[in-house]
Amino acid sequence: MEFWRVLVASGVLASWILSVGSADLPVCQFPAIYNFGDSNSDTGGISAAFEPIRAPYGVGFFHKPAGRDSDGRLIIDFIAERVKLPYLHAYLNSLGANFRHGANFATGGSTIRRPNETIYEYGISPFSLDMQIVQFEQFKARTLELYNQAKDPSEKAKLPRPEDFAKALYTFDIGQNDLSVGFRKMNFDQLRAAMPDITNQLASAVQHIYKQGGRTFWIHNTGPIGCLPVNLFYNLHPDPGYVDQYGCVKGQNDMAMEFNRQLKERIIKLRTELPEASIVHVDVYTAKYSMISNTKNLGMADPLKVCCGYHVNYDHVWCGNKATVNNTEVYGASCKNPSLFISWDGVHYTEAANKFVADHTLNGTLSDPPIPITQACHKQ
Numbered sequence: 001m002e003f004w005r006v007l008v009a010s011g012v013l014a015s016w017i018l019s020v021g022s023a024d025l026p027v028c029q030f031p032a033i034y035n036f037g038d039s040n041s042d043t044g045g046i047s048a049a050f051e052p053i054r055a056p057y058g059v060g061f062f063h064k065p066a067g068r069d070s071d072g073r074l075i076i077d078f079i080a081e082r083v084k085l086p087y088l089h090a091y092l093n094s095l096g097a098n099f100r101h102g103a104n105f106a107t108g109g110s111t112i113r114r115p116n117e118t119i120y121e122y123g124i125s126p127f128s129l130d131m132q133i134v135q136f137e138q139f140k141a142r143t144l145e146l147y148n149q150a151k152d153p154s155e156k157a158k159l160p161r162p163e164d165f166a167k168a169l170y171t172f173d174i175g176q177n178d179l180s181v182g183f184r185k186m187n188f189d190q191l192r193a194a195m196p197d198i199t200n201q202l203a204s205a206v207q208h209i210y211k212q213g214g215r216t217f218w219i220h221n222t223g224p225i226g227c228l229p230v231n232l233f234y235n236l237h238p239d240p241g242y243v244d245q246y247g248c249v250k251g252q253n254d255m256a257m258e259f260n261r262q263l264k265e266r267i268i269k270l271r272t273e274l275p276e277a278s279i280v281h282v283d284v285y286t287a288k289y290s291m292i293s294n295t296k297n298l299g300m301a302d303p304l305k306v307c308c309g310y311h312v313n314y315d316h317v318w319c320g321n322k323a324t325v326n327n328t329e330v331y332g333a334s335c336k337n338p339s340l341f342i343s344w345d346g347v348h349y350t351e352a353a354n355k356f357v358a359d360h361t362l363n364g365t366l367s368d369p370p371i372p373i374t375q376a377c378h379k380q
């Protein structure tokens with residue numbers, strides 16, 4: 001490690017180290033993953049807290065609804081596979097959960113900032129990031145107490161080991177809903193003005209976990225929200241200039257890129273504030289957009305086509321729902337081959353798309369520093 005630092009400090013060999021160096025670092029033995037986020041990484045939180053997500057969600061991989069907004073696995077599931085840990089159970093799931101190797105605090109609809117308490121907004125989760133951090137702190141204190149009281153080894157085996165919190169991988173994928181709430185309530189200038197507060201609150205979440213002993217952080221930026229097919233459900237004939245050549249809403253993607261620019265800057269500052277932390281910024285935006293802009297070569301369907309649900313003209317029956325259209329009962333069914341689609345339900349990605357993003361981010365190609373997730377415990 002010291003040898004490493006000296007070389008980097010000398011500057012001369014720094015670029016050589018970054019190009020070949022991570023190959024020399026040992027693989028990290030993460031004993032657990034703690035995840036914070038929204039529906040992009042919810043593995044059962046919203047389903048446990050409210051109504052279960054119903055079929056045909058989960059049909060592809062789990063062969064039943066699995067608390068995920070997709071036909072199969074999410075990026076967080078591919079992360080778990082890559083670091084050789086079991087899929088994460090939702091913290092909110094009181095039945096059958098095993099938290100030995102981590103917990104998932106993400107819930108569909110979560111924002112970084114607290115939702116408005118006076119007006120309930122449809123689809124927005126009460127478990128905003130600050131709440132998820134409070135839940136994590138309670139989880140850590142409570143499991144420690146239970147671990148120390150447990151007499152039976154089989155009881156202990158379901159709980160995280162106290163020493164594992166410092167060695168765990170802490171992952172974040174949140175911010176997309178702060179943008180979508182922003183699009184509904186503010187103009188672009190107001191939203192841009194709110195971004196420093198939003199990125200500061202994400203930084204504050206990381207600081208809280210650092211205080212609790214966490215040292216390895218893997219932070220996704222936000223995706224090209226303007227490319228979600230839902231944006232055009234009620235706007236079938238957008239004005240020229242409103243969308244780009246792939247059908248993505250340009251103004252929304254510009255806001256996402258501005259958010260990501262500010263997030264990256266905030267993360268760079270965070271590294272100086274938390275000197276012992278390894279904080280990896282992951283450019284999920286670029287992975288998703290390169291997939292969306294390259295569907296022809298990838299052999300995938302038009303990125304604005306939706307696999308599950310009935311969306312014809314202005315009639316919309318969402319995935320898994322039933323409704324009457326022209327006096328006919330219509331079911332929002334799954335397409336035959338979800339693996340050819342990018343969008344599962346108009347808002348969430350298919351497992352195939354999630355796998356593409358995981359394959360292009362977990363090896364470090366789109367990370368800063370450019371380090372694979374399997375070696376992310378090493379501070380660069």
Ligand SMILES: *[C@@H]1O[C@H](CO)[C@@H](O)[C@H](O)[C@H]1NC(C)=O
Binds near residue numbers: 116117118119
């Ligand atoms: C919450 O919504 C109400 C009603 O629209 C608005 O007056 C208030 O400013 C909002 N508060 C926040 C924190 O956005």
Ligand SMILES: *[C@@H]1O[C@H](CO)[C@@H](O)[C@H](O)[C@H]1NC(C)=O
Binds near residue numbers: 313330
């Ligand atoms: C309902 O009517 C519209 C217009 O005639 C048609 O395009 C659409 O396919 C119909 N939908 C169903 C489910 O029959």
Ligand SMILES: *[C@@H]1O[C@H](CO)[C@@H](O)[C@H](O)[C@H]1NC(C)=O
Binds near residue numbers: 359360363364365
């Ligand atoms: C990471 O994986 C992607 C997709 O397979 C590949 O294009 C890229 O070259 C890989 N990068 C490294 C550094 O292995």
